[in-house]
Structure formats: structure tokens, C-alpha cells
Amino acid sequence: MIRYNLELAFPDKTDDERDAIARGVARHFARSTLDAIRIQRLTPDELMSTVTVHGWSNVESALERGRGIFFLTAHIGSWEVAALATGLLLPDPGLAVINRPLDNPHLEQVLARLRTLYGNHVFGKRNILREMIDHLRANGGIGILIDQRVLEQEGILVPFFGHPAWTHPILARISRKTRAAVVPTVAMREGPGRYGLHYDPAVYVDELPEEEREDVPLTAHYLAILEQAIRRQPDQWLWYHDRWKQLRLQSST
Numbered sequence: 001m002i003r004y005n006l007e008l009a010f011p012d013k014t015d016d017e018r019d020a021i022a023r024g025v026a027r028h029f030a031r032s033t034l035d036a037i038r039i040q041r042l043t044p045d046e047l048m049s050t051v052t053v054h055g056w057s058n059v060e061s062a063l064e065r066g067r068g069i070f071f072l073t074a075h076i077g078s079w080e081v082a083a084l085a086t087g088l089l090l091p092d093p094g095l096a097v098i099n100r101p102l103d104n105p106h107l108e109q110v111l112a113r114l115r116t117l118y119g120n121h122v123f124g125k126r127n128i129l130r131e132m133i134d135h136l137r138a139n140g141g142i143g144i145l146i147d148q149r150v151l152e153q154e155g156i157l158v159p160f161f162g163h164p165a166w167t168h169p170i171l172a173r174i175s176r177k178t179r180a181a182v183v184p185t186v187a188m189r190e191g192p193g194r195y196g197l198h199y200d201p202a203v204y205v206d207e208l209p210e211e212e213r214e215d216v217p218l219t220a221h222y223l224a225i226l227e228q229a230i231r232r233q234p235d236q237w238l239w240y241h242d243r244w245k246q247l248r249l250q251s252s253t
Helices: 002-009 015-039 044-048 056-064 079-089 105-115 128-137 170-178 215-232 245-252
Strands: 051-054 069-073 095-098 121-123 141-145 156-160 163-167 181-191 194-199
Touching (some): 002 015, 056 181, 069 215, 079 105, 079 181, 079 194, 121 128, 156 215, 163 215, 163 245
Parallel strands (some): 051 194, 069 141, 095 141
Antiparallel strands (some): 156 163
């Protein structure tokens, strides 16, 4: 799977270069698993001592609008650290994260404990739309990841690394409806137990040309932002995911 994805995303790289990325991905996620265990023993102050924050002024500017914030991120770097640290930095009502329950109930319980470690909220499947809108109206933050494949009946096709990818349009629809700011956010692993937490300038949907606010162009815009972050450090993204499943199946027939 990872070899197929890397060949699709980086056709100009050599096999050796793609193999080097694949080895880096394996190392990164092995370390991330150990980090997730270690983090649960840290106090809030101890966690924040491992994080260097960049661009927090972009969050402050977004908060001044009073419409809440979506923190757009991906399965890159340490997204769990990004959520925990952001929740500690935000004023009340803090951060909520959208959770897709896992099939493994034990692992789901472990992750739920990690995600709520310092008081973050977790939105499950029920009443999620109402919970999101209420949280944004209170000028809260919501962490959201849209880089993984969804079922065809749930998503729209938008380009990702130059290829069509089924993607959920929920962020486009809710950010358009609520006019909440969308702040691209990544926490990259910089060394053993060290992270760089980056907040990029916010996307304000109501300031975009009207034709760019529709589901497809707006979702494509959000994915393009994530793609840029992945291209900067490709060894820290979850290339194991079957992101372009429909293309893989077509190529095998």
C-alpha cells in the first residue's frame, strides 16, 4: 500500500528516494506510538515544555472575530500533541475534536483517554452537527482531519497529490455556514520528545470569491493546504492509509 501511494504521489522520485521515505514513515510512527504512551504521564506544563509554538497570533486574530475556529490538520507529525497543546492554549470553552470511533473498543478507549487528558471535548457520531455549531457559537475551537478517504456516498472527488480522492465535504459546508475561521495546524516531530506546533494564517470563507465557496473548490483548497504540509515532511504522514482506493482497484483490473 505505501509503495503504491508513494509512486502515485511522487512519480518524479526514484525508487530509492521513495524507499527512503517509506523507511522514514515506519520510524516516525514507531516513535509516535511510544510518544503516545509517554505523553499520558506528562502534566500540562511538562507537555508544553516539549512544544515550540509558531504562529499563535494567527489564532488570536481568528478568535477576535468571535465565530469560533476550525483547526485543520491531518494524520501528520503528532496530531494528538497538536490537539492537546491547542486545547491548553485556547481560552474557554477550549478545543473539541471530532472522533471517528475505531472498530477495536480497547484501542478506542485508550485513544479517548489520551484525547481528553487535559480537558478537551470529543464529539462522537450522535448530534455531532449540533454540538459543532454550539461550540463554534461559544467561540470554541474544533480540531478536524479531512485527509483520509471516505465512502463514495459520503464524499466528493477532489484532487490530492494530483489525483482524485474521495473526501468528506463537512468542513467546507460548516465553515461556509458558520463563517468560522479555518486555521491550518500541524505539530511536527522535531526530535526525541520535541515538537514544532505551527498555526498558519486562517482561511476566512466569507472573504473568498463566491465561486470558491462551493463544496468542491473549497474542499480542494483545504486539501491543497494539507498537501503542502505533507510535501515538506512526507516521512511524517500516514501513507499506509488506502487514500486512493478507487484508483488502485482500477489499476489492478
